[in-house]
Amino acid sequence: MGLYLREHTGAVVLSTVLHVAVAVTLTLGVRFSDRSQYPLPVEQVVIEATVVDEAMILREMERLEQQEQEEILRQQEQARLAREQAEAARRQLEEEQQRLEAVRQERERATQLEEQRLIDVQRQLEEAQRLQAEEELRLVKEREAEAQRQREERQRLAREAEEARRLAEMEAELQQALAVEDERRRAEESGLLDQYRRLIVNRIEREWIPPLSAQPGLECEVQVIQIPSGDIVDVRVGRCNGDDAVIRSIEAAVLNASPLPRPPIPSLFERTLNVVFAPDD
Incomplete structure (x- = not known):
């Protein structure tokens, strides 16, 4: 408050003088009207006016200072409330940003987990397809090998049967030839x-x-x-x-x-x- 009065001394004095002048005029007007029938000495009027003016100026200055102090307190309170509101808004904004960042991170983590899950599923599917293809190829080879074995076995049995038949025929032919030869020999001899x-x-x-x-x-x-x-x-x-x-x-x-x-x-x-x-x- 003192700093304010020092910085604005002229304005304060002028305002005080004006207020005092108004008050004195009103007071003197009343007093002059009351005492017009009984005029006072000039010295007494001057002294009274001076005393009144100083007292009124002090009271006015005190009132103005009190108003100024109240204004400063009000402004300080408004500034404090504004700061608190701004701080609350800032904290709320930070909290909201943190919440949004947490949501974003959670979504990003969920997305990464889903992508990893899809990659794992794809890898498992490819592995299952590879194993299935290998198993099918193994079964095909086994069937082909079994078919080849059966063909070779049938061919072997057919060869053996053919060989047995041929040997039997040769044996029969040999026996027949021997019989014919023996018969011919006996016929020649006879x-x-x-x-x-x-x-x-x-x-x-x-x-x-x-x-x-x-x-x-x-x-x-x-x-x-x-x-x-x-x-x-x-x-x-x-x-x-x-x-x-x-x-x-x-x-x-x-x-x-x-x-x-x-x-x-x-x-x-x-x-x-x-x-x-x-x-x-």
Whole structure:
């Protein structure tokens, strides 16, 4: 308050003087009206006016100072309230910012967790797909290996069966050949083969028409090819002491002798017969 009065002394004095002047005028006016019938001495009026003016100035100054002090206190209170409100607003803003930051961080953390969860799920899915693909590939290979094993086993069994059949056939053929050979041997020993060949030669000789060029002592080696029915399919004349006409006549006689007599026993059948054509014997 003292600092304010020192800084604004002129304004305060002027205001005080004006207020005092107004008050004195009112007082003197009343007093003059009251005492107009009884005029006072000049010295007494001056003294009273001076005393009144100083007292009024002091009271006015005290009042103004009190008002100024109250104004300062009011302004200080308003400033304090404003500061408190600003501080409260600042704290509220900070709290709100902290809350929003916490929410943001929580959302960010939740987002990161979700992204990590999705990454883990994707990794697990890829791992499961990889394992499934490997398992399917393993099963395919196992099935292929099993199929290959079964094919090889079937082929082995088929080969073994074929080999067994072939051996059986060979054994049967061998036994049959041995039997035929044995039968043929016995037939040869008994003279049946010579008799069979003599029948064929006699059959050919009966069909032979000697040409004019045929000479006594004719002897030709003849190869006759026949089938089991005795039908002749081919004839060839080998070494022969006759001319071409004789050879042609012998070939014609062999073909005309078809079918040849069948052997007395099947084992004597020969597809290729080699006989000696000597009609003079």
